[in-house]
Amino acid sequence: MNSSDGDRLYRFLFEDFPIRGQWVRLEATWEEAQSRRTDPAPVRRLLGESMAAAALLTAGIKFEGRLNLQVEGDGPLRLLLAQCDHHLHLRATARYDQDLPAEQLDFGDNGRLLLALEGQKPGERYQGVVPLAGDDLAGAIEHYFTQSEQLPARLLLAGDAHAVVGLLLQRMPGDSPDEDAWNRCNHLLDTLSSAELLQWPVETLLRRVFAEETIRLFDPTPVSFRCRCSREGVATMLRQLGEAELQDILREQGGVTVTCEFCGRDYGFDAVDVGQLLVDATPPSSGLTH
Ligand SMILES: [Zn+2]
Structure with missing residues:
Protein backbone atom coordinates (compact mmCIF):
# COMPACT_ATOMS: atom_id res chain seq x y z
CA MET A 1 0.00 0.00 0.00
CA ASN A 2 1.27 3.41 -0.94
CA SER A 3 0.56 5.35 2.26
CA SER A 4 1.05 8.71 0.52
CA ASP A 5 -2.28 8.07 -1.25
CA GLY A 6 -4.18 8.53 2.02
CA ASP A 7 -6.43 11.61 2.12
CA ARG A 8 -5.73 12.38 -1.51
CA LEU A 9 -8.02 12.89 -4.45
CA TYR A 10 -6.82 12.16 -7.98
CA ARG A 11 -8.41 13.20 -11.25
CA PHE A 12 -7.76 11.26 -14.44
CA LEU A 13 -8.73 11.33 -18.11
CA PHE A 14 -8.92 8.67 -20.77
CA GLU A 15 -6.89 10.10 -23.65
CA ASP A 16 -8.80 8.49 -26.51
CA PHE A 17 -12.45 9.08 -25.61
CA PRO A 18 -14.52 11.52 -23.49
CA ILE A 19 -14.53 9.73 -20.13
CA ARG A 20 -13.02 11.20 -17.00
CA GLY A 21 -12.64 9.91 -13.49
CA GLN A 22 -11.85 10.73 -9.88
CA TRP A 23 -10.43 8.54 -7.17
CA VAL A 24 -10.25 9.33 -3.47
CA ARG A 25 -8.93 7.60 -0.38
CA LEU A 26 -9.88 8.82 3.11
CA GLU A 27 -7.74 7.70 6.04
CA ALA A 28 -7.02 10.39 8.69
CA THR A 29 -10.15 12.21 7.46
CA TRP A 30 -12.20 9.08 8.07
CA GLU A 31 -10.58 8.33 11.42
CA GLU A 32 -11.27 11.84 12.64
CA ALA A 33 -14.88 11.74 11.48
CA GLN A 34 -15.44 8.42 13.29
CA SER A 35 -13.66 9.47 16.48
CA ARG A 36 -16.18 12.24 16.99
CA ARG A 37 -19.31 10.09 16.66
CA THR A 38 -20.81 6.93 18.09
CA ASP A 39 -22.91 5.30 15.38
CA PRO A 40 -23.95 1.69 14.79
CA ALA A 41 -21.87 -0.07 12.12
CA PRO A 42 -24.30 0.26 9.16
CA VAL A 43 -24.65 4.02 9.75
CA ARG A 44 -20.89 4.34 10.10
CA ARG A 45 -20.41 2.62 6.75
CA LEU A 46 -22.87 4.96 5.05
CA LEU A 47 -21.20 8.02 6.61
CA GLY A 48 -17.83 6.95 5.22
CA GLU A 49 -19.24 6.22 1.80
CA SER A 50 -21.13 9.52 1.71
CA MET A 51 -17.97 11.48 2.59
CA ALA A 52 -15.97 9.78 -0.19
CA ALA A 53 -18.83 10.35 -2.66
CA ALA A 54 -19.16 14.03 -1.65
CA ALA A 55 -15.43 14.56 -2.28
CA LEU A 56 -15.64 12.89 -5.71
CA LEU A 57 -18.70 14.92 -6.72
CA THR A 58 -17.17 18.21 -5.51
CA ALA A 59 -13.96 17.55 -7.42
CA GLY A 60 -15.93 17.18 -10.64
CA ILE A 61 -17.44 20.67 -10.45
CA LYS A 62 -15.86 24.06 -11.09
CA PHE A 63 -17.44 25.92 -8.22
CA GLU A 64 -16.50 27.84 -5.08
CA GLY A 65 -18.72 26.97 -2.18
CA ARG A 66 -20.12 23.84 -0.63
CA LEU A 67 -21.72 20.67 -1.92
CA ASN A 68 -24.37 18.90 0.17
CA LEU A 69 -25.00 15.23 -0.53
CA GLN A 70 -28.17 14.38 1.36
CA VAL A 71 -30.40 11.32 1.65
CA GLU A 72 -33.74 11.77 3.39
CA GLY A 73 -36.34 9.18 4.28
CA ASP A 74 -39.21 8.30 6.57
CA GLY A 75 -37.73 4.98 7.70
CA PRO A 76 -35.59 4.32 10.80
CA LEU A 77 -32.78 6.15 9.02
CA ARG A 78 -34.08 9.70 8.49
CA LEU A 79 -31.12 11.70 7.26
CA LEU A 80 -27.64 11.20 5.89
CA LEU A 81 -25.75 14.40 5.07
CA ALA A 82 -22.18 14.79 3.82
CA GLN A 83 -20.74 18.21 3.06
CA CYS A 84 -17.64 19.06 1.08
CA ASP A 85 -16.30 22.48 0.10
CA HIS A 86 -14.02 23.41 -2.80
CA HIS A 87 -10.98 23.00 -0.52
CA LEU A 88 -12.13 19.36 -0.12
CA HIS A 89 -12.88 19.87 3.58
CA LEU A 90 -15.36 17.19 4.59
CA ARG A 91 -17.84 16.52 7.37
CA ALA A 92 -20.91 14.30 7.70
CA THR A 93 -23.80 13.48 9.99
CA ALA A 94 -26.77 11.12 10.23
CA ARG A 95 -30.09 11.11 12.08
CA TYR A 96 -31.77 7.83 12.87
CA ASP A 97 -34.00 6.06 15.39
CA GLN A 98 -32.12 4.63 18.35
CA ASP A 99 -33.61 1.18 17.71
CA LEU A 100 -32.16 1.07 14.21
CA PRO A 101 -32.02 -2.51 12.89
CA ALA A 102 -28.49 -3.86 13.24
CA GLU A 103 -27.93 -4.75 9.60
CA GLN A 104 -30.78 -3.60 7.44
CA LEU A 105 -30.70 0.07 6.59
CA ASP A 106 -34.03 1.50 5.67
CA PHE A 107 -34.87 5.00 4.48
CA GLY A 108 -38.55 3.99 4.19
CA ASP A 109 -40.71 4.13 1.08
CA ASN A 110 -40.31 7.81 0.30
CA GLY A 111 -36.56 8.19 0.35
CA ARG A 112 -34.96 10.85 -1.82
CA LEU A 113 -31.49 11.95 -2.77
CA LEU A 114 -30.63 15.65 -2.88
CA LEU A 115 -27.54 17.25 -4.30
CA ALA A 116 -27.19 20.93 -3.52
CA LEU A 117 -24.50 23.45 -4.35
CA GLU A 118 -24.28 26.49 -2.11
CA GLY A 119 -22.16 29.32 -3.46
CA GLN A 120 -20.38 31.93 -1.44
CA LYS A 121 -22.78 34.72 -2.43
CA PRO A 122 -26.14 34.86 -0.61
CA GLY A 123 -28.87 33.07 -2.53
CA GLU A 124 -26.44 31.31 -4.87
CA ARG A 125 -27.85 27.80 -4.70
CA TYR A 126 -28.58 24.98 -7.10
CA GLN A 127 -30.39 21.83 -6.03
CA GLY A 128 -31.40 18.60 -7.70
CA VAL A 129 -33.65 15.93 -6.17
CA VAL A 130 -34.45 12.39 -7.29
CA LEU A 169 -16.21 7.45 -13.81
CA GLN A 170 -18.18 9.96 -15.87
CA ARG A 171 -19.13 9.99 -19.51
CA MET A 172 -18.52 13.51 -20.80
CA PRO A 173 -20.77 15.33 -23.30
CA GLY A 174 -19.88 15.05 -26.97
CA ASP A 175 -19.44 12.28 -29.52
CA SER A 176 -16.99 9.55 -28.76
CA PRO A 177 -14.71 8.25 -31.51
CA ASP A 178 -14.93 4.94 -29.69
CA GLU A 179 -18.63 4.05 -29.34
CA ASP A 180 -17.99 1.06 -27.12
CA ALA A 181 -15.63 2.81 -24.68
CA TRP A 182 -18.21 3.47 -21.95
CA ASN A 183 -19.51 -0.11 -21.92
CA ARG A 184 -16.00 -1.51 -22.06
CA CYS A 185 -14.83 0.59 -19.09
CA ASN A 186 -17.88 -0.50 -17.10
CA HIS A 187 -17.27 -4.19 -17.83
CA LEU A 188 -13.65 -3.77 -16.76
CA LEU A 189 -14.77 -2.17 -13.49
CA ASP A 190 -17.08 -5.16 -12.88
CA THR A 191 -13.92 -7.28 -12.48
CA LEU A 192 -12.65 -5.14 -9.59
CA SER A 193 -13.44 -6.53 -6.12
CA SER A 194 -14.21 -4.32 -3.10
CA ALA A 195 -11.01 -5.58 -1.44
CA GLU A 196 -8.95 -4.53 -4.47
CA LEU A 197 -10.67 -1.16 -4.63
CA LEU A 198 -9.87 -0.63 -0.95
CA GLN A 199 -6.25 -1.80 -1.09
CA TRP A 200 -4.75 -0.83 -4.42
CA PRO A 201 -3.04 2.54 -4.89
CA VAL A 202 -4.61 4.52 -7.71
CA GLU A 203 -1.78 3.86 -10.20
CA THR A 204 -2.03 0.10 -9.62
CA LEU A 205 -5.80 0.15 -9.96
CA LEU A 206 -5.80 2.08 -13.25
CA ARG A 207 -2.96 -0.01 -14.68
CA ARG A 208 -4.54 -3.34 -13.80
CA VAL A 209 -8.16 -2.57 -14.59
CA PHE A 210 -7.65 -0.46 -17.71
CA ALA A 211 -4.49 -2.17 -19.00
CA GLU A 212 -5.20 -1.41 -22.68
CA GLU A 213 -6.28 2.21 -22.26
CA THR A 214 -4.18 5.37 -22.21
CA ILE A 215 -4.92 7.36 -19.06
CA ARG A 216 -3.57 10.70 -17.92
CA LEU A 217 -3.40 10.88 -14.11
CA PHE A 218 -3.17 14.37 -12.62
CA ASP A 219 -1.41 15.45 -9.41
CA PRO A 220 -3.44 14.75 -6.28
CA THR A 221 -5.33 17.24 -4.11
CA PRO A 222 -5.37 16.84 -0.31
CA VAL A 223 -8.65 16.00 1.43
CA SER A 224 -9.33 16.60 5.14
CA PHE A 225 -11.96 16.61 7.86
CA ARG A 226 -13.04 20.06 8.93
CA CYS A 227 -16.12 21.25 10.78
CA ARG A 228 -17.30 24.83 10.33
CA CYS A 229 -19.21 25.04 13.61
CA SER A 230 -18.50 27.98 15.94
CA ARG A 231 -19.72 29.47 19.21
CA GLU A 232 -21.00 32.46 17.23
CA GLY A 233 -23.03 30.21 14.92
CA VAL A 234 -24.55 28.39 17.90
CA ALA A 235 -25.37 31.75 19.56
CA THR A 236 -27.22 32.87 16.41
CA MET A 237 -29.24 29.64 16.45
CA LEU A 238 -30.08 30.09 20.16
CA ARG A 239 -31.28 33.66 19.54
CA GLN A 240 -33.73 32.27 17.01
CA LEU A 241 -35.24 30.09 19.75
CA GLY A 242 -36.31 33.27 21.54
CA GLU A 243 -35.99 34.49 25.11
CA ALA A 244 -38.95 32.56 26.60
CA GLU A 245 -37.69 29.21 25.31
CA LEU A 246 -34.13 29.92 26.50
CA GLN A 247 -35.34 30.93 29.98
CA ASP A 248 -37.32 27.65 30.16
CA ILE A 249 -34.20 25.62 29.36
CA LEU A 250 -32.16 27.61 31.90
CA ARG A 251 -34.78 26.96 34.60
CA GLU A 252 -34.90 23.23 33.84
CA GLN A 253 -31.24 22.52 33.17
CA GLY A 254 -29.31 25.40 34.71
CA GLY A 255 -27.56 26.08 31.41
CA VAL A 256 -27.86 25.53 27.67
CA THR A 257 -25.61 23.00 25.97
CA VAL A 258 -25.62 22.51 22.22
CA THR A 259 -23.69 19.64 20.64
CA CYS A 260 -22.55 19.97 17.02
CA GLU A 261 -24.05 17.02 15.16
CA PHE A 262 -21.11 16.90 12.72
CA CYS A 263 -18.10 16.97 15.04
CA GLY A 264 -19.60 16.28 18.48
CA ARG A 265 -18.20 19.47 20.01
CA ASP A 266 -20.18 20.85 22.99
CA TYR A 267 -21.00 24.54 23.28
CA GLY A 268 -22.13 25.54 26.80
CA PHE A 269 -23.98 28.74 27.72
CA ASP A 270 -24.75 29.62 31.36
CA ALA A 271 -27.35 32.17 32.50
CA VAL A 272 -24.88 35.07 32.08
CA ASP A 273 -23.94 33.93 28.54
CA VAL A 274 -27.60 33.61 27.58
CA GLY A 275 -28.33 37.09 28.99
CA GLN A 276 -25.44 38.47 26.92
CA LEU A 277 -26.51 36.85 23.67
CA LEU A 278 -30.04 38.20 24.12
CA VAL A 279 -28.63 41.73 24.70
CA ASP A 280 -26.51 41.32 21.53
CA ALA A 281 -29.70 40.46 19.66
CA THR A 282 -31.45 43.73 20.55
CA PRO A 283 -32.15 45.48 17.24
CA PRO A 284 -30.26 48.73 16.58
CA SER A 285 -32.10 51.98 17.35
CA SER A 286 -32.94 52.55 13.66
CA GLY A 287 -35.49 49.81 14.19
CA LEU A 288 -34.35 47.92 11.10
CA THR A 289 -35.06 44.23 11.37
CA HIS A 290 -34.57 41.30 9.03
ZN1 LIG B 1 -18.80 20.93 14.53
Missing part, protein backbone atom coordinates in the same frame (compact mmCIF):
# COMPACT_ATOMS: atom_id res chain seq x y z
CA PRO A 131 -36.34 9.55 -5.62
CA LEU A 132 -34.03 7.07 -3.94
CA ALA A 133 -33.25 4.18 -6.30
CA GLY A 134 -30.62 1.48 -6.54
CA ASP A 135 -29.40 -1.02 -3.98
CA ASP A 136 -26.99 1.24 -2.13
CA LEU A 137 -25.65 4.79 -1.92
CA ALA A 138 -23.46 4.36 -5.03
CA GLY A 139 -26.45 3.09 -7.00
CA ALA A 140 -28.60 6.00 -5.81
CA ILE A 141 -25.98 8.52 -6.98
CA GLU A 142 -25.61 6.78 -10.35
CA HIS A 143 -29.40 7.06 -10.72
CA TYR A 144 -29.13 10.77 -9.93
CA PHE A 145 -26.65 11.27 -12.79
CA THR A 146 -28.88 9.44 -15.26
CA GLN A 147 -31.94 11.48 -14.20
CA SER A 148 -30.44 14.92 -13.66
CA GLU A 149 -27.34 15.14 -15.81
CA GLN A 150 -28.57 12.90 -18.64
CA LEU A 151 -25.09 11.42 -18.73
CA PRO A 152 -24.10 8.09 -17.22
CA ALA A 153 -21.73 7.79 -14.28
CA ARG A 154 -20.28 4.79 -12.50
CA LEU A 155 -19.50 5.01 -8.80
CA LEU A 156 -17.70 2.43 -6.67
CA LEU A 157 -17.36 2.81 -2.90
CA ALA A 158 -15.67 0.55 -0.36
CA GLY A 159 -14.61 1.06 3.22
CA ASP A 160 -13.56 -0.46 6.52
CA ALA A 161 -12.61 0.96 9.94
CA HIS A 162 -9.35 2.44 8.59
CA ALA A 163 -10.10 3.75 5.12
CA VAL A 164 -12.81 4.59 2.60
CA VAL A 165 -12.11 4.57 -1.13
CA GLY A 166 -14.28 5.90 -3.93
CA LEU A 167 -13.94 5.77 -7.70
CA LEU A 168 -16.16 7.79 -10.03
